[in-house]
Each structure stands twice: as C-alpha cells, then as structure tokens.
Amino acid sequence: MRKTRFGTVAAMAAVAALALxxxxxxxxxxxxxxxxxxxxxxxxxxxxxxxxxxTGFDVDVAKYVANELGYTDENIEWVSAPSANRETMLQNNQxxxxxxxxxxxxxxxxxxxxxxxxxxxxxxxxxxxxxxxxGPEDLNGKxxxxxxxxxxxxxxxxAYAENTNLQELPGYAECVTQMSGGTxxxxxxxxxxxxxxxxxxAYQGKFKVTGAxxxxxxxxxxxxxxxxxxxxINAAITKMIDSGAWEEALNAxxxxxxxxxxxxxxxxxxxxxxx
Amino acid sequence: xxxxxxxFTEYDIPGAFWVNIQLTFWAAIGALVLGTILAMLRIxxxxxxxxxxxxYVNLIRNTPLTIIILFGVLALYGQLGFNLGGxxxxxxxxxAVMGLALYHAAFVCEAIRSGVNTVPLGQAEAARAIGLSFMxxxxxxxxxxxxxxxxxxxxxxxxxxxxxxxxxxVGSVATEASSVMKTMIEFRADIVIPIFLTFAIGxxxxxxxxxxxxxxxxxxxxxxx
Numbered sequence: 001m002r003k004t005r006f007g008t009v010a011a012m013a014a015v016a017a018l019a020l021x022x023x024x025x026x027x028x029x030x031x032x033x034x035x036x037x038x039x040x041x042x043x044x045x046x047x048x049x050x051x052x053x054x055t056g057f058d059v060d061v062a063k064y065v066a067n068e069l070g071y072t073d074e075n076i077e078w079v080s081a082p083s084a085n086r087e088t089m090l091q092n093n094q095x096x097x098x099x100x101x102x103x104x105x106x107x108x109x110x111x112x113x114x115x116x117x118x119x120x121x122x123x124x125x126x127x128x129x130x131x132x133x134x135g136p137e138d139l140n141g142k143x144x145x146x147x148x149x150x151x152x153x154x155x156x157x158x159a160y161a162e163n164t165n166l167q168e169l170p171g172y173a174e175c176v177t178q179m180s181g182g183t184x185x186x187x188x189x190x191x192x193x194x195x196x197x198x199x200x201x202a203y204q205g206k207f208k209v210t211g212a213x214x215x216x217x218x219x220x221x222x223x224x225x226x227x228x229x230x231x232x233i234n235a236a237i238t239k240m241i242d243s244g245a246w247e248e249a250l251n252a253x254x255x256x257x258x259x260x261x262x263x264x265x266x267x268x269x270x271x272x273x274x275x
Numbered sequence: 276x277x278x279x280x281x282x283f284t285e286y287d288i289p290g291a292f293w294v295n296i297q298l299t300f301w302a303a304i305g306a307l308v309l310g311t312i313l314a315m316l317r318i319x320x321x322x323x324x325x326x327x328x329x330x331y332v333n334l335i336r337n338t339p340l341t342i343i344i345l346f347g348v349l350a351l352y353g354q355l356g357f358n359l360g361g362x363x364x365x366x367x368x369x370x371a372v373m374g375l376a377l378y379h380a381a382f383v384c385e386a387i388r389s390g391v392n393t394v395p396l397g398q399a400e401a402a403r404a405i406g407l408s409f410m411x412x413x414x415x416x417x418x419x420x421x422x423x424x425x426x427x428x429x430x431x432x433x434x435x436x437x438x439x440x441x442x443x444x445v446g447s448v449a450t451e452a453s454s455v456m457k458t459m460i461e462f463r464a465d466i467v468i469p470i471f472l473t474f475a476i477g478x479x480x481x482x483x484x485x486x487x488x489x490x491x492x493x494x495x496x497x498x499x500x
Contacts, residue, residue: 084457084460084467086464087467105464107462107463107465110464110465111464111465143363149454149457149458150458150461151458151461151462165364166363166364166449167363167367168449168454169348169447170445174345174349177349177353178349181353181354183352183353183356
C-alpha cells in the first residue's frame with residue numbers, strides 16, 4: 001500500500017513540475033543564456049502566436065533588441081503577457097522584458113521601468129471599406145466597439161459624439177467579427193492594433209483605418225523596476241530605427257491596409273526615458 | 276493609502292456590484308421558474324417529458340457559461356439580430372440575464388430533484404391514493420416538501436450564480452464588477468493587488484449572508500420526519 005501511495009505522490013509531483021515549467025515562468029534568476037520576453041499572443045500584426053511561430057511588429061522589435069543584447073532567436077523564450085497581468089509579471093520576475101502594446105503612463109511608471117518608446121500609436125477607428133465614417137465626430141447614432149477594460153470608446157463618446165452606442169466585447173477579434181456581420185459600425189483602439197486586425201488574411205480589403213489618430217500612446221518596453229538594461233535597449237531601438245529595420249518591420253506587418261503611422265511622432269525620438 | 280482611496284471616487288465600485296446583484300436577481304427568478312418546470316418534466320411519468328428534461332440538463336450543464344453568454348451576444352444578437360428591446364445597453368443586460376437563467380436552470384432542476392428524493396415514496400402513493408393526479412400531487416404534496424429539502428443545494432446554486440454573474444462581462448455588460456475591475460487595473464497599475472482584494476472582499480460580503488441565510492432556512496424549514 002505504502003509503495004502505491006509513494007508512487008501517486010511522485011506522479012503528482014512530476015505533473016506539478018511539468019505544469020510549472022510549461023507556464024514559462026520558472027521564476028528566480030534569469031539564467032544566462034535565455035531571455036524571457038512577454039508579448040501578446042492574440043494581437044495579429046503586433047504579437048501573435050501562430051502555431052510555433054510568433055509574428056508581429058512587437059515580436060520583430062523584441063527580436064532585434066534581444067539580438068543586440070547578445071541573445072540569438074533560439075534563446076528567446078516567448079511568454080504570453082495579457083494586459084491585466086503585465087505589471088505583476090514584471091514585479092514577480094516572471095519575464096525579463098515586455099513588448100506588448102504597453103503604453104507608458106505615470107501610474108505604470110511607479111511600479112515598473114520603461115525603455116523606449118519604440119512606437120507612438122494613436123487612438124483611431126477601424127471601419128468598413130465603404131463606410132462614410134471618417135473620424136470620431138461621425139459616430140453619432142452608430143455603434144462603436146472596444147474591448148472590456150479599456151476606456152477608449154468612452155473617450156470617444158465623451159469628447160466627440162455623445163449619441164454613440166458603445167459595445168464592449170472580450171477581444172478585438174469579436175469586435176471585428178461583429179463588424180463583418182454588420183451590427184457594429186466601427187472599432188476603436190490604437191491605430192497599429194487596428195491595422196494589424198485589418199491585415200489578417202480573412203479581412204483583407206474589407207476594413208480600413210480612418211487615419212486620423214486623436215491621442216498619443218507611447219509604446220515602451222516594460223522592464224522590472226531598477227533594471228540596468230534600459231540604456232542598452234534604447235541604444236538597440238535607436239540602431240533599429242537608424243538602420244531602416246524598424247520601418248521594414250512596420251511595413252511588413254501592416255501590409256495591404258494602406259496604414260501609415262502618424263509621421264509627426266514616428267519614428268519616435270528616444271529621450272532620456274531611462275533616467 | 277490615500278492613493279488607494281482615490282479609486283472609490285474615480286470609479287463607482289458599489290454601482291458595479293449593484294449591477295451584479297441585479298443580474299443575479301432577475302436570473303435567479305428565471306432560473307427558479309425554468310428549473311422547477313424542468314424538475315417536473317424529469318419526475319413526470321411521461322417518458323418523452325423525462326427525455327426533454329434530461330437532455331436540457333445534460334446539454335446546458337455541460338456547456339461552459341462563457342460560451343452560452345457569448346452565443347447570446349455574438350450569434351443571437353450579432354448575426355441573427357435578436358433584440359430583447361430597451362435601450363442599446365439594456366439589450367445586452369437582458370441577453371446576459373437570459374444566458375445566466377438558462378444555464379443555472381439546469382442546476383436548479385437538479386437541486387429540486389435532489390429535494391424530491393428526500394420526500395418518502397409513501398407521500399406520493401398517498402397523494403395518488405386520495406385521487407390526486409400528477410399535477411395536483413406535485414403541486415400540493417411533493418414540491419412543497421421537495422423545496423424545503425432542497426434549500427441548501429438551491430442556496431449553493433444561488434451563490435454560484437452571484438459569482439457567475441461576472442461572466443456577463445463577455446456579454447457586453449460593461450458596468451458590472453469584473454469589467455470595472457479590468458478597467459481599473461488597466462489605468463491604476465500601481466495598485467493592482469489592492470484593487471483585486473477590494474473586489475474579492477466585495478464578493479465575500481455579498482455571498483456570506485446568503486450562505487448564513489440558507490443554512491438558517493434549511494434548519495427552520497426542515498420537514499420533521
């Protein structure tokens with residue numbers, strides 16, 4: 001009897017160990033040869049897990065930066081970093097850095113460090129190709145979709161069109177599906193996220209970004225507080241922009257949508273954000 | 276601490292919980308009515324009625340709630356244009372209530388059926404012996420005793436329903452607690468853990484009285500045999 005019980009315990013321990021390692025966050029110190037990078041797994045065009053491949057602009061920038069820091073592509077461990085978990089993952093040392101449409105804000109800066117910005121996005125609208133909506137002022141009486149936990153749609157309602165119907169869905173994919181079904185007139189969030197959605201093969205040529213961004217979101221690299229990597233990361237991003245690889249990555253990930261980022265703010269100039 | 280207290284002025288936290296309570300209230304009524312009907316189908320002597328009740332319970336009980344609620348918004352409303360009226364956002368509230376009621380009806384049905392099992396067979400035989408047919412026997416003899424015996428499992432289902440009402444977040448009900456919590460985490464990353472604890476404690480405050488009440492009721496209403 002004793003033996004069986006020991007076997008059960010051993011099996012459970014083995015399963016638990018497997019489950020822990022599969023989470024990717026083995027915790028503790030980052031071992032010298034791999035770097036754990038948090039990205040979105042569900043944001044086409046930015047951070048997207050497609051089978052065993054990771055694609056998108058965030059992924060491309062992350063790879064470039066990791067290479068500059070001395071890691072090869074094989075030494076990168078990609079970790080899913082959903083919006084609500086990003087600060088906690090950095091604080092608990094579950095990732096070494098985060099490239100996940102992570103806007104630099106004062107509140108976040110209190111608990112994590114930021115390098116960058118590597119991109120300046122702006123809130124915009126995604127509409128059907130034949131839509132007559134050209135900006136947030138045209139949304140009165142229309143239905144506008146955003147995801148739960150963001151106030152981007154509420155901002156539009158308060159500032160531009162008070163008769164807008166707001167619908168919140170769990171993800172942008174649902175918003176876009178609804179829009180192709182016709183019950184939603186526009187989707188709002190950062191322009192590059194919208195461009196990534198529109199660039200998906202299934203929606204090629206169906207949607208357009210209106211191209212009149214009305215906010216500024218500085219996408220930064222999330223780092224644990226007190227990191228010493230910040231300056232190196234900024235140097236890597238500057239090198240990527242100067243060498244043209246930045247623009248190449250951007251074009252490759254938004255191909256076919258006619259999207260161009262706001263030229264007044266892009267490519268961003270990296271100030272002394274590490275100070 | 277002052278930093279933390281600002282979230283109560285910035286966000287309407289009691290209002291968010293109030294939406295969950297409203298969702299729970301209407302869904303509980305719907306689930307109780309539908310669940311009772313289902314339970315009667317399942318204990319009825321007609322084989323096809325039993326089959327209907329059993330299939331409903333097995334189908335709905337084994338479907339994740341998130342999928343049922345998402346189905347309401349994406350398929351019923353989004354693709355088929357099914358609208359429950361009211362203002363734009365009220366439609367989503369009603370769809371969510373409908374989804375919650377349909378889902379929990381399966382559990383209510385099983386809770387009542389467990390209550391029926393506490394009624395001795397002799398009660399049913401006696402009811403039939405004095406000439407009552409199925410419906411009057413169920414209404415006058417079986418169900419009143421069954422409900423008294425099913426208070427604890429019904430209370431458990433209600434507690435589950437209170438917490439499950441946060442799933443309405445996927446159904447475009449943007450004012451309920453978990454949606455508000457998500458928004459707060461997005462904008463107040465400096466106090467993620469306190470925000471989380473605030474909502475956890477909020478649910479504890481709502482749920483504990485329900486648990487105490489059902490325990491007290493189950494003792495008070497127990498059928499002495």
